[in-house]
Each structure stands twice: as structure tokens, then as C-alpha cells.
Amino acid sequence: MYNSLEDCLIDLEKHGQLVRIKEEVDPYLEMAAIHLRVHEAKGPALLFEKVKGSNYRAASNIFGTIERSKFIFRDRLQFIQQLIQLRNNPHQIFKQPFNAIKTGLSSVTSLPKKISPTNVINNQIKISDLPLIYHWANDGGAFVTLPQVYTEDITKPGVQHSNLGMYRIQLTGNNYVLNEEAGLHYQIHRGIGVHQTKANKLGKPLKVSVFVGGPPAHSLAAVMPLPEDMSELMFAGLLSGKRLRYFYNDGFCISADADFVITGEVLPNENKPEGPFGDHLGYYSLTHDFPLMHVKKVYAKKNAIWPFTVVGRPPQEDTSFGNLIHELTGDAITKEIPGLQELSAVDAAGVHPLLLATGSERYTPYNKTKQPAELLTIANHILGTGQLSLAKFLFITADDERELSPKNIPAFFDYLLKRIDLLRDIHFYTNTTIDTLDYSGTALNEGSKVVFAAYGNIKRELCGEVPQQFSSLQNCENPQLALPGIVCLQTLKFTTYANAEKEMLQLNEQLQLSSSLNQNPFIIICDDANFTSASLNNFLWVTFTRCNPAKDIYGINSFYKYKHWGCDAVILDARIKPHHAPVLEKDALTEKKIERLFNKGGSLYGVLK
Secondary structure (H helix, E strand, O other), rough: OOOOOOHHHHHHOOOOEEEEEEEEOEOOOOHHHHHHHHHOOOOOOEEEEEOOOOOOEEOOOOOHHHHHHHOOOOHEEEEHHHHHHHOOOHHHHOHHHHHHHHHHHHOOOOEEEEEOOOOOEEEEEHHHHHOOOOOOOOOOOOOOEEEEEEEEEOOOOOHHHHEEOOOEEEEEEEEEEEEEEEEEEEOOOOOHHHHHHHHHHHHHOEEEEEOOOOOOHHHHHOOOOOOOOOOHHHHHHHHHHOEEEEEEEOOEEEEOOEEEEEEEEEEEEEEEEOOEEEEEEEEEEOEEEEEEEEEEEEEOOOOOEEEEEOOOOOOOOOHHHHHHHHHHHHOOHHHHOOOOEEEEOOOHHHHOEEEEEEEEOOOOHHOOOOOOOOOHEEEEEEEOOHHHHHHEEEEEEEOOOOOOOOOHHHHHHHHHHHHHHHOOOOEHHHEEEEEEEEOOOOEOEEEEEEEEEEEEOOOOOOOOOOHHHHHHOEEEEEEEEEEEOOEEEEOOOOOOOHHHHHHHHHHHHHHHOOOOOOHHOOEEEEEHHHHHHHOOHHHHHHHHHHOOOOEEEEOOOEEOOOOOOOEEEEEOOOOOOOOOOOOOOOOEEEEEEEEOOOOOOOOOOOOOO
């Protein structure tokens, strides 16, 4: 495995998976635009050798494809898979004791290694010396997209109770004092939040170290969904096959293997506006108060390289991170949740908004009518587990033949919609949490959830074309089929929820006696039916990022009975609402500027097929 980021880049170049960009490139929009174009074409990793305004090189698209990510970790993938399998299935210790001993010893030798203060990373610089990369035209400033943010439990200091996570670090813009202040944005359910809460309670500053670069294993460790009792630093050592080296300076933990380290303190209850920034749902995350970090010192090693990525509407490079994590963890989540067979966080919908799952229905002595029973137990467990609790939509079904996979999205929806009883199988959770970056909710972090649980025999056949009744509706036009049984309707732009309720009531009056409802269980109300139905990814993105279930789901012939809601057909209002964040759009002028790199004589000429 690699001792440094540069070792990794040299290896990628040796195997034809990296291209050097020799032209000077502007970190304001140009570098991000180049990255996006190359990533969309499944192109190589990029090394920017001349970054305007900085003496440091920068690298991106390192993990741009799952194939390249697996190539980078090719020497350790099998070992990590065995280790996770051993943790999930301890009975393997008795079946293969020698393998278990070997794995256990490797775990011990991967513990973080404290060393004497070193001259490896002692070049003190300023924030303004870094490649200050702006990704989207309306971003609030430059920020670190691949940070490893290190904190410790103030009541139990030391690396054994540390947290290493990947949180957004704003370096410039807004009213941050350059070189002295930075913004620290983290979402709910993150380990750093526990550390800050404890520091705040004691009235003491939280010390923060931001590692950037180093062996690729360190970046992956920062995003791994590890159990609370497992150290990310140890996992970094396991994945890299080399103990992470660290030391302390001025009370801050310093990674001796990182390319850059930014140290600072977060004082109790001190915030500043952070953002906006283009984010993983495909919209801007807006400006909000987040913790302020007082920058103390910034370090760089000799010939340091600044790694970065670009976040935007999926799929992006973080998709490969997610796929690699799935490769490593395998069926870990199904081991944690009894009865769960397979779970898929749908990347095209921004990961957190939409979960698809299959589970078992083993309550057969009491389930002669074949209705969701164990599935609801599993659903509650899913929505109470870590980051999965941020989901808004959970579709779950049971396939007795074990042939259905939620990874096959069209087949999954076809199977579930044929079996769902809309009078019985819709379950809401109101006034709860959603993703911090999801603006479909009622406030930051606040929204609702819904579970669609289906089990049993086929109840309907789904329409394979738009039913005729949808072609003559008032205030609705251009009906398009997104998937069998799912019709998109284009209607008036959203104004207020009061008007939306009137519009849905009018739609109900026109369709309540329609004979096609049984074949058409889902109706999507959208701003552009052609766009929404043009591809599976468009349908998933529009529908599930623009809906807050409790406020945006309506029904044809809907009813309440004993606090339960049901209907004959579900309406999802997926129009853009006034409180939603703006959609990310590429800058046309920047797109023209970067053509020079792709034209004849440019570093990227002929690279993209």
C-alpha cells in the first residue's frame, strides 16, 4: 500500500489512470469544471501542476470510479472484508482459528503510532497559501472537500476516544477573517457533535485538527460508518497496512502522514454564517450559523499535494466512496438488523432521502392474510439506525423467493407497487429529523418520513402507458410515464401550501371515479414532466429530493381512520417550493474557458472517449 498521496498518484499514472494538467488553472470555478467534465466521462485521476495563486499542486477524481477505488486498495480489500466478517460473525473464530488469530494480530499492529515531533510536516504556512478552490458560482467561498477532521473527547483525551470525520471546512468568504477563522459544518448524528457538546458543557474550547491528504486510506477511514467503539485511526491503519503516525504540538494532534494540517479551536456557543455551497443533493445548501474555528497554525510537508473533489447532483465521486464502502462492509447492516435481507440507499436521490429494502416475513402462524408485519419491525429498526435515520422515504417489501434486489430499482418498484395496499400500507412519521442538507423539510434538520411496506399476492397490474383519463385534466398537462404505474403530471408552479391543497382537491375531484387508479398507484406532480420522466435518475432525483412526506403527499379518495391515513392513489407534490434551495447549474463562461485543455495541444486532448 501507499505511504503517501504522491505514492498513490505515481502508481495511478504508471497504470494509465492519471493525467497531469500542465497548464495554469484558476481555482475559481475552472478546476471544479474540469473535474466535473472528466468525472462525467469516467475519465482518469487529475494532477493539477500549476494552480493559480498557490505554490501547491492539487489532485482530484482519485476515487472517480469504483474500479479505480478498488485498484487503489487492491492489496487490503480482502483482508478488511475478512475482518468485518469476523466482527459480524464471531463464530468464525471457532471455524477458522488460525485466520482469526492472524486477523487479530494485524488489528493490533494497526493501532495509531505516537512518534516524536517530526520534521516531516513542519513547514508552517497560511490558509491563503492553499489552493482555494471555488466549485459553484454561488458558493460562499473556498472550502475543503476531502478533510479528515480530528477531535477528541475532552473528558477522555487521547486517540483512543477520538473521532475522525469528513466535515465541510470553509476557508474563505462570508465574514471570516482570512488566515484566522474557518467555518466548521457538520450534520446531525456525527461523532464530532458529541465532542463539541461535552466541551461546551465544560465551558472549554474544542481542539480541532484538520488533516488533508496523506495515504488514500486515511480519507476513506474518515467516511466509513464505523461502530462507535472502533477508532477511525485504527481503521486507517488496517486499510493502509501501515500504522497512522501522529504527535502532539501545542496540544493539537498532528498526523505525520498528512500533506497538510490545519489546527484550531471552537469556543463554546460561538457561531458564524457558513455557506452557501453546492452539495450532494444537487442543490445549494444555504447560509446558516455553524461553529466558528479559530485557526491556530497551518502546516504543510515538502512537495505537499492538495486533494479535492466536487460535490453536486449525484452521481459524483462520493458515489464511488459509497460503492467502495459497500464492497468492504458487505452484509454488515443486514447482520445488525434482524430480518433485513438487503438495503440500498439510492444515490441518484442523494443517498439519504430514499431507501429501498427487502426483508423477511416470518410471522407466518399469525400472518395468514399476508400483510406487512415483520417488515414494519424491520422498518422501525432501519429508521433508528445511525445515518439511516435521516431517510425520508423507505420502501420495503418481502420476496419469499429471495430473487428481488433493491439495487434493481425498476424491478423493485414494479414488485412493490403490484402488491401494496394503499389503504393499509402507508405509515408516516411526523416532526422528526432529516438530512441537514435537505431543504424540503419544515426547517433545518426537521421534516418527516414515510414507510411504504408491501407484502402478499399481486393486487393489480400496472399501466404500461399513460391512462387516457390523464390527458384531459384541468390545470394539468403533458402526462408522462416515469415507470409502470407511475405517471408524471405537469401543473402550475407551486405558490403556497394553501393553494396546493386546493389544486390537489381539484385533481381528486377529477380522478376519484377513474377506473385507471388501480393500475396507476403513484402520481408525481412536477414542474417539468418531460424532464422528470426522461430517465430513471431524473425521476428519482426530482421526486424524492423535493418532497417532504407529511406535507407533500396527498391522495385520491384519501381518508383517516383511527389516526391512520390511506388512499386509492398516492400523489407526490415534487414541484420546487419557495423555501427550497436553488438547483446547481454549471457556469457557461467557465465551460468555454476550460475548452483550451480539451482542444488539440491541451493536456486533456483525446483523454475523454
